[in-house]
Amino acid sequence: MPRGLANRMERLSPSATMEVRRRAEELRRQGVEVIDLGPGEPDFPAPEPVRGAAKRAAARGYAPYGPAAGLPELREAIAARYREDHGAAYSREEVLVCAGAKHALFTLALALFAGGDEVLIPTPYWVTYPEVVKLCGAAPITVPTYPEDGFHLRAEALAERISPRTKALILNSPCNPTGALLSPGELEGIVSLAQEHDFYVIFDEAYELIVYERGPFSAAPFKCENVIVVGSLSKSHAMPGWRIGWILGPRSAIRAVTAVQSHSITHPCSVSQRAAFAALTEARDAAAPMVAEYRARRDLVVASLNRIPGVRCPTPEGAFYAFPDVSAFLGGDSVALARYLLEEVHVAVVPGRAFGRDGHLRLSFSRSREELAAGLARLKEALEVLGGSHA
Ligand SMILES: Cc1ncc(COP(=O)(O)O)c(C=O)c1O
Structure with a gap:
């Protein structure tokens, strides 16, 4: 009879970013059109x-x-x-x-x-x-x-x-x-x-x-x-x-x-x-064209988020994520909010709690501008329906 897992496994939490991906894929398999703003990987081909x-x-x-x-x-x-x-x-x-x-x-x-x-x-x-x-x-x-x-x-x-x-x-x-x-x-x-x-x-x-x-x-x-x-x-x-x-x-x-x-x-x-x-x-300069595109997307994402009442999004200086403050919604419970967005408008984002900071969401802009615009429109609609404590 096997005697189970090592004690250290009790200390390990599964990757929350992987969990979002898993659920988004599950919905996709059911035929739902999910806009996935969760992933942390470039959407460009290798050079x-x-x-x-x-x-x-x-x-x-x-x-x-x-x-x-x-x-x-x-x-x-x-x-x-x-x-x-x-x-x-x-x-x-x-x-x-x-x-x-x-x-x-x-x-x-x-x-x-x-x-x-x-x-x-x-x-x-x-x-x-x-x-x-x-x-x-x-x-x-x-x-x-x-x-x-x-x-x-x-x-x-x-x-x-x-x-x-x-x-x-x-x-x-x-x-x-x-x-x-x-x-x-x-x-x-x-x-x-x-x-x-x-x-x-x-x-x-x-x-x-x-x-x-x-x-x-x-x-x-x-x-x-x-x-x-x-x-x-x-x-x-x-x-x-x-x-x-x-x-x-x-x-x-x-x-x-x-x-x-x-x-x-x-x-x-x-x-x-x-x-x-x-x-x-x-391929020493491979990053330059990607960075130019990320910059345009960053500006689009930050401007769109800041137009949603109750959302505050600082401008990221690097990487390809926005990390808006959404503490005005659902009492700042980022896990409940990410779940709501995925289930209600089929937009996948990562709850701030996964990064040790509730009241925020992480949105990746390693996505095409079209996908980002569509995802942000859905997000705006869903947050307006929800209404925040700012209202
Ligand atoms: C901060 C940070 N460090 C390391 C990594 C892992 O990168 P790699 O693919 O080289 O393992 C990631 C990937 O998302 C990351 O965000």
Whole structure:
């Protein structure tokens, strides 16, 4: 008789973003026309050089095991990109290639966190952060951020939560779900705190190149023993399913994550690594046209949301999500509101509670302008029927 699941499973919450997708698909299978503003993946094809490189590799039967840390030329290309884009001097030995940024975070968590450790996580947070911390037996410690600050992290709020057990801070900029983009000055203050109190800053830059107000910003130039950078091709090159991301960090941390990876996935798919090499060497500017389109959609979405009585939507500085305040509806219960919108007008959005912030919804604008316009019209209608406490 099997004796059941590991205790750690009691601490794990299923991904709320996946739950929305599941229900939306269920409705679709029943023939309902759902407008899905839930997903976190680009609606663009992967660049041509990426597809060509993969096709050529697959056609010649390229299928070897490779080094656990990733193909040397790919590690070198990643390091070169940070040197060229940000003037950050990383060598190949300070780079690990993983199966996406999510896998990078999971591998880092396994290598760095254990029972008794505390990991600081600003709210609203990307859903995976607290879960990977809990899976490793460590405790997530949330640090609130506020709409009036554009959801930027206040150094005092962070300082208040640092303890002798603090092992790391997981930061995400541009932020999913708020779109907040940290400034170099803000990061400098945070890195100083990390050095003073001896913890890691894990900087998740999955949306690094999806920015609207300023140029791309990376933590890589803040290179020191405390800073770990996580990057990905999923958003910048519209390659989510190819599963390629990376970790940049001090050699001691890279050695540790390489050891973990060597006993888990061995290394990311060899063909994907070839495709990633092409992305970084032949499709360097792939993000620019996508960003131009996202910007137009962002402006459309934010303007439409702000025209709905009771809704307040700040303008995201990066990523491709709007995170409006809808606390005037249903007493701010974002889960009930998301359910209402899906069931009544068949628009899928993600409740803010999934990101640790009730009273908000996350709407993805990685959707065509037509779909967005139709979805927003339905949303407006449904919220007007519902009426908010503002009325
Ligand atoms: C903040 C953030 N980090 C990491 C990821 C995961 O990216 P990847 O596809 O590289 O695993 C996502 C994906 O939605 C994300 O939003």
